[in-house]
Amino acid sequence: MDPSFRIRQYPLDRGAMEIEFIEEFFGEFERKKTAAEIRARLAGREHGIFMVEAPLPEEPTRFIPVCYRVAHELRAAETDPQLADLVARLDGAVRFHGQRVLYGWLGGTRSDWRGQGLFRAVSEFQEDWAAEQGFREVVVKTKNRYYAMRSALVHLNFDVIQYERNAMHNGESKLYLSKRLGGGVGRTWRRSEARFRTA
């Protein structure tokens, strides 16, 4: 167990504010999410906001969020136009009837903390939570040009289920990936759990 990090689930308001703050550190995102957008998307639908907290180098007793994952339920009949569009794009690739589907909406690790297994840890934590809530599949969306995220998702055993080619810029082409959860085969061994504590 590595006492340097801990994983927590955040309530909506605090989580939305922390994500707005943490996304300021991501050069990769052209449009960062605001706390208001996050609250609007997540309020009224089942969701999970998970953060890895690490001690500040200059103040080791103070922990700050350095890695996060946010996911919410995605249903066949969405009224939010963005989510309805997403469901339409997943048509034929994801089964929405007879199972609960989780959409892994946001996530990342602050650059100074990358390469230490934090994203794996928070992802595995989120998957256990999702399986306990009865979700059977987690779906994520990324772009060709996000090489680190694509690599991380491959390492986390996500399968590509859909590809949308951008004719002008292939880096902007969209990839949809998915992973089955639980399914009655029992909880799988978690690579990260020997190293991180949860709170």
Ligand SMILES: CC(C)(COP(=O)(O)OP(=O)(O)OC[C@H]1O[C@@H](n2cnc3c(N)ncnc32)[C@H](O)[C@@H]1OP(=O)(O)O)[C@@H](O)C(=O)NCCC(=O)NCCS
């Ligand atoms: C992708 C990202 C989340 C990885 O975070 P991280 O905390 O460094 O990831 P981890 O250390 O937990 O690595 C998880 C797995 O992915 C692999 N991985 C992570 N980054 C990688 C990279 N750049 N190249 C190759 N493999 C990589 C690791 O080897 C690890 O696999 P393993 O556990 O089987 O060894 C981080 O680089 C990031 O936030 N990038 C920016 C986010 C982004 O581009 N988002 C685009 C919108 S979808």
